[in-house]
Amino acid sequence: MGGNYVGNAGVFLIQTLLGLYALTFMLRFLLQLVRADFYNPFAQFLVKVTNPLVKPLRKFIPGFGGIDWATLIVVVLLMLVQYLLIGMLPGHTIPRTQGLLVLALVETLSLLVNIFLFSIIIQAVISWVNPGAYNPIIGLLHQLTDPLLNPIRRFIPPISGLDLSPMAAIIALYLVMLLFIQPLADLGQQLAYMR
DSSP states (O other): OHHHHHHHHHHHHHHHHHHHHHHHHHHHHHHHHTTOOTTSHHHHHHHHHHHHHHHHHHTTSOOBTTBOHHHHHHHHHHHHHHHHHHHTSTTOOOOOHHHHHHHHHHHHHHHHHHHHHHHHHHHHHHHHHSTTOOOHHHHHHHHHHHHHHHHHHHHSOOBTTBOOHHHHHHHHHHHHIIIIIHHHHHHHHHHHHOO
């Protein structure tokens, strides 16, 4: 029974540490994708934290089509390592290869959607609590979410000064999770752990 506690603690540590590190890479990837201000102090922090893995990988995997493939591949690799490390813990099983790849892609997609979800929610709360306030991170949140919210704003203009685009975006993102990511996660689980 004690091994189960150790295994659970190990899962928590692995998911937290690798999840936070993967988050920094995904934020860097998204901020590059939306061409955010990289002179922003938070963006500079992301670059410094992620450069040790991204720079060497770029020698083999260059960017293409405006997408920083090296950074995105690091995120997927971190998800693969996370599943492998968890599989080595007491009471856990190392996933089969084909399922492992699907699960890593699912985790990457989930991280992407969750970043947008939380960014929109944080941005909405800040606009209610302290409208008009500026902070370097708030500026990056706007740069990150505007490409998603601006097309929605064209279809749903503000009503009596109330911007409903964040609510519409959150609903759309949850639908993506339920209709696309969750079925992929179920498939990954079947492929990874079927006997």
